[in-house]
Each structure stands twice: as structure tokens, then as C-alpha cells.
Amino acid sequence: MSALHFHFEIDGMDFSSAGDASVAVKKKLRQLGFPSDVIRRCSIAMYEGEINMVIHADGGTADVMVYPDKVVMVLEDHGPGIPDVELAMKEGYSTSTEQIRNMGFGAGMGLPNMKRYTDSLEIETQVGVGTKLTMVVSV
Amino acid sequence: MTVQEMAERLSLKTVCLCEPEREIEGGYTGDLLSWVMGNAQSGDVWITIMSNNNVVAVAVLVDVACVILSEDVTLDPGVQELAEKKGINIFSTAESSFSIGAKVAALL
Numbered sequence: 126m127s128a129l130h131f132h133f134e135i136d137g138m139d140f141s142s143a144g145d146a147s148v149a150v151k152k153k154l155r156q157l158g159f160p161s162d163v164i165r166r167c168s169i170a171m172y173e174g175e176i177n178m179v180i181h182a183d184g185g186t187a188d189v190m191v192y193p194d195k196v197v198m199v200l201e202d203h204g205p206g207i208p209d210v211e212l213a214m215k216e217g218y219s220t221s222t223e224q225i226r227n228m229g230f231g232a233g234m235g236l237p238n239m240k241r242y243t244d245s246l247e248i249e250t251q252v253g254v255g256t257k258l259t260m261v262v263s264v
Numbered sequence: 265m266t267v268q269e270m271a272e273r274l275s276l277k278t279v280c281l282c283e284p285e286r287e288i289e290g291g292y293t294g295d296l297l298s299w300v301m302g303n304a305q306s307g308d309v310w311i312t313i314m315s316n317n318n319v320v321a322v323a324v325l326v327d328v329a330c331v332i333l334s335e336d337v338t339l340d341p342g343v344q345e346l347a348e349k350k351g352i353n354i355f356s357t358a359e360s361s362f363s364i365g366a367k368v369a370a371l372l
Binding site: 140141143144147148151161165168169172173228229230232233234235237238241 | 295296297298299301302306314316317318319320321322324325326327350
């Protein structure tokens with residue numbers, strides 16, 4: 126089955142353009158005629174991933190593959206990795222700085238939201254090497 | 265009720281009004297963006313004291329009907345232009361989030 130493929134480069138610590146990729150994905154999915162709840166779930170999950178890469182990993186890449194029956198989002202960075210994934214998945218747990226919190230982030234809801242809004246969330250991470258997230262939203 | 269009608273009824277100041285006829289369907293108050301994304305619904309009136317450009321991104325992604333900046337918060341430089349570009353309705357008020365939230369709820 127062929128897929129439409131979109132690739133995005135995410136800049137690290139650049140909050141002015143953070144969200145651009147997610148908003149672009151939202152627009153494309155809307156143009157493709159996907160249901161609004163699918164669009165909402167994809168774009169919010171992707172935004173959380175994007176923000177995480179900006180905050181923690183000095184940026185990274187996002188690849189979005191759009192199939193008729195699902196949207197697959199792969200976010201990859203070469204950041205510090207996640208030492209304890211189980212802890213990171215806990216609502217409210219955050220390692221963000223005060224500065225990040227003042228911007229409205231760092232609520233410890235990023236990964237939980239990604240899990241909540243997707244049908245599957247796979248985390249491959251290695252401390253000191255990076256993190257790869259694969260999220261699937263079924264249509 | 266449309267956002268424009270709501271703004272008139274509550275004497276809100278208009279920051280940008282891109283879609284005056286958008287219907288309001290509910291409301292959400294919060295400043296932690298992930299909480300907003302996790303809980304606010306499409307068509308909500310979102311009340312917040314956050315003023316940076318991430319407010320616009322979240323408003324677009326959640327598809328809120330409008331944003332109300334409470335406590336006389338003003339947007340950071342450049343954010344209004346961004347909101348206009350993205351078609352987001354934004355109002356402001358001197359009232360607290362609690363107080364304006366109660367008034368919005370009474371209109372729904």
C-alpha cells in the first residue's frame with residue numbers, strides 16, 4: 126500500500142517555529158479529507174513530540190506517512206535519551222526547567238498525551254544516543 | 265452563540281477577530297499547554313494567561329472557537345500577527361480567569 130510521506134526538520138530550542146510541522150500536518154490531513162477527530166489526534170500527538178524534541182533533544186526529524194487507513198508518525202532525535210521510560214510516561218512527571226514551565230510547557234503531560242491520542246506509541250531510546258518514537262493513529 | 269456576540273455581551277477587548285461567526289460550544293480554562301491539549305475540545309472558549317506564540321499553535325491544533333486572555337495579559341510581540349495569519353480569534357479582559365470563566369459558562 127503506498128503512502129504519502131512528509132518529512133520535517135525540527136530545530137532545537139526554537140520555540141518560535143515549534144508547532145510548524147504539526148500545523149502543516151493538520152493542514153495536509155484536512156486537505157486529504159480525514160475525519161476531524163483523526164486530524165486532531167494526529168496533530169496534538171505530533172505537537173507534543175515536536176515540543177519534546179525542542180525542549181530536550183536539540184531538535185530532530187519527523188516523518189509522517191499517510192495511508193488510507195492510518196497515519197504513522199516517526200519522530201527521531203539524537204538527544205540525551207530517556208533513562209526511565211515508565212517514569213517519563215507518568216502524568217505530571219517532568220524534567221523541564223523553570224524557564225520551560227513559564228512558557229506553558231513542562232506539565233509532564235507530553236508522553237501521556239501522545240499515548241492518549243494515538244492507537245500505538247512505541248518508544249526506542251538509549252541514554253546518550255537518542256530517542257525514536259513511532260506513533261500510529263488508525264482511521 | 266457566535267464569538268462576536270459573546271465578546272459584545274461580556275465587553276471583551278478584541279485582539280484579533282478572524283472568524284466572528286464561529287460558534288462557541290464550550291469552555292476550558294488553563295495555562296499548561298499540554299493540559300489544554302489533553303482536555304479542551306474543538307469549539308471551546310479557551311481562557312488563559314499565557315501570551316507567547318505557543319498559544320496560537322495550541323489554539324490551532326485544538327481548534328478552539330477563540331482565546332480569551334484574562335487578567336489584562338497582552339500578547340508577546342509578533343504573536344498577534346501570527347494569530348491573524350493562522351485565523352485565530354483572540355480577545356482580552358481585565359477580569360480573572362475564574363470570573364470570566366463563570367460568565368462564559370453562564371452564556372452557554
